[in-house]
Amino acid sequence: MTDSSSMTPIPVGLDDGYAFTKIALPDGRLIAIPSRGRIGQSGVTWVHQGQQRIFEYETEGTVYSVGAVDGEATNFEGYPMSGLNRSIVQHVLQEAGLAGRTVHAVSGLPVSTFYRKNGQLRQGTIDKKRDSLKIAARPMPETLPAGIAFHDVIPEALAAWYDYVITEKAGEAKLDAERLSTPVAIVDIGGRTTDYVVVKDQGIVHASSGSLQCGMLDVKQLVANAIEDRFDLENLGEQLIAQAVDKKAVRLHGKDYDITGLVDAAKQEVVERLHAETRKQLGLGVELDQVLFVGGGTVALAEHIADWFPNQAIAEHPAFANARGMLKYLRYVCEASNAA
Numbered sequence: 001m002t003d004s005s006s007m008t009p010i011p012v013g014l015d016d017g018y019a020f021t022k023i024a025l026p027d028g029r030l031i032a033i034p035s036r037g038r039i040g041q042s043g044v045t046w047v048h049q050g051q052q053r054i055f056e057y058e059t060e061g062t063v064y065s066v067g068a069v070d071g072e073a074t075n076f077e078g079y080p081m082s083g084l085n086r087s088i089v090q091h092v093l094q095e096a097g098l099a100g101r102t103v104h105a106v107s108g109l110p111v112s113t114f115y116r117k118n119g120q121l122r123q124g125t126i127d128k129k130r131d132s133l134k135i136a137a138r139p140m141p142e143t144l145p146a147g148i149a150f151h152d153v154i155p156e157a158l159a160a161w162y163d164y165v166i167t168e169k170a171g172e173a174k175l176d177a178e179r180l181s182t183p184v185a186i187v188d189i190g191g192r193t194t195d196y197v198v199v200k201d202q203g204i205v206h207a208s209s210g211s212l213q214c215g216m217l218d219v220k221q222l223v224a225n226a227i228e229d230r231f232d233l234e235n236l237g238e239q240l241i242a243q244a245v246d247k248k249a250v251r252l253h254g255k256d257y258d259i260t261g262l263v264d265a266a267k268q269e270v271v272e273r274l275h276a277e278t279r280k281q282l283g284l285g286v287e288l289d290q291v292l293f294v295g296g297g298t299v300a301l302a303e304h305i306a307d308w309f310p311n312q313a314i315a316e317h318p319a320f321a322n323a324r325g326m327l328k329y330l331r332y333v334c335e336a337s338n339a340a
């Protein structure tokens, strides 16, 4: 394709979390894939291309497999700057049909990775993340990569605030003056971290903002430990555990076992930690006009968090609130992308 429309960069909101990689596209599409992959080739030959479930990418001389693999945990400090992250991001762009296209992207970092507690930027980390995703990741074999030509990084939960204050109607974006002037807290319950951001008078209140290292991946870990204990097993695969949490049942040796009790207990334990931290960060929320819950954990824990604040709300498609906000930030705030 050489027509001019295929040359125009595509703006993408790119929420490359530890559990799921979510993107928001200007045509309204929202796409998520599990952040699941590992170093090395898959060692599987696909007889029918259409059934391919593992995809390989090469970046900086290393090959990664992404898709239906029992992945290495993304749950490590350097993940946002890693080749594994680049390969998973490239995969979601391929899934969105952006092979061969130039992409402008905004992604995020957890609040406490982005800011020091005193509000200073952790510029070195931010630069590393920004540069990492501009390094090429090539699909193997031979498909054209999507190339990220422009990339900016914002704090994850703040992205959801942009989603909240910038509203789009009939293709027109506008700043919601009322929402802009009200003090609001965003609570983003993710996989590895739960992020807090309080915005007042269009500024971040750093004393009430930050990240707790606790989220839905902890639920998965607790369930994994409990299953291994109960059935006297070890090293169960990550995909098996993920399914067990979703279905509250586990299939072992061809037989299904109900584990509703285990899953509920694990959720309860994580909810209690989240509740304590939320109270610590936000108090009773009396000075806040709104507490907005976002992130995939908000869906998974909906019934447990329903009555934390009288003035709370759950964002629409909460798992995609950050990705939508990143896209809005890119399109309506980022000057560089307008100038490009």
Ligand SMILES: Nc1ncnc2c1ncn2[C@@H]1O[C@H](COP(=O)(O)OP(=O)(O)OP(=O)(O)O)[C@@H](O)[C@H]1O
Pocket: 016, 017, 018, 019, 020, 021, 022, 035, 156, 189, 190, 191, 192, 193, 194, 215, 216, 217, 295, 296, 297, 298, 299, 300, 319
């Ligand atoms: N629609 C859904 N229904 C039930 N659970 C969901 C749904 N979407 C996501 N989740 C759960 O929420 C968890 C967190 O998802 P999310 O996409 O917010 O994490 P993340 O952004 O990748 O993590 P982090 O922000 O820590 O990097 C997932 O592990 C998943 O189990």
Ligand SMILES: [Mg+2]
Pocket: 015, 017, 018, 156, 188, 189, 190, 191, 295, 322
């Ligand atoms: Mg997240």
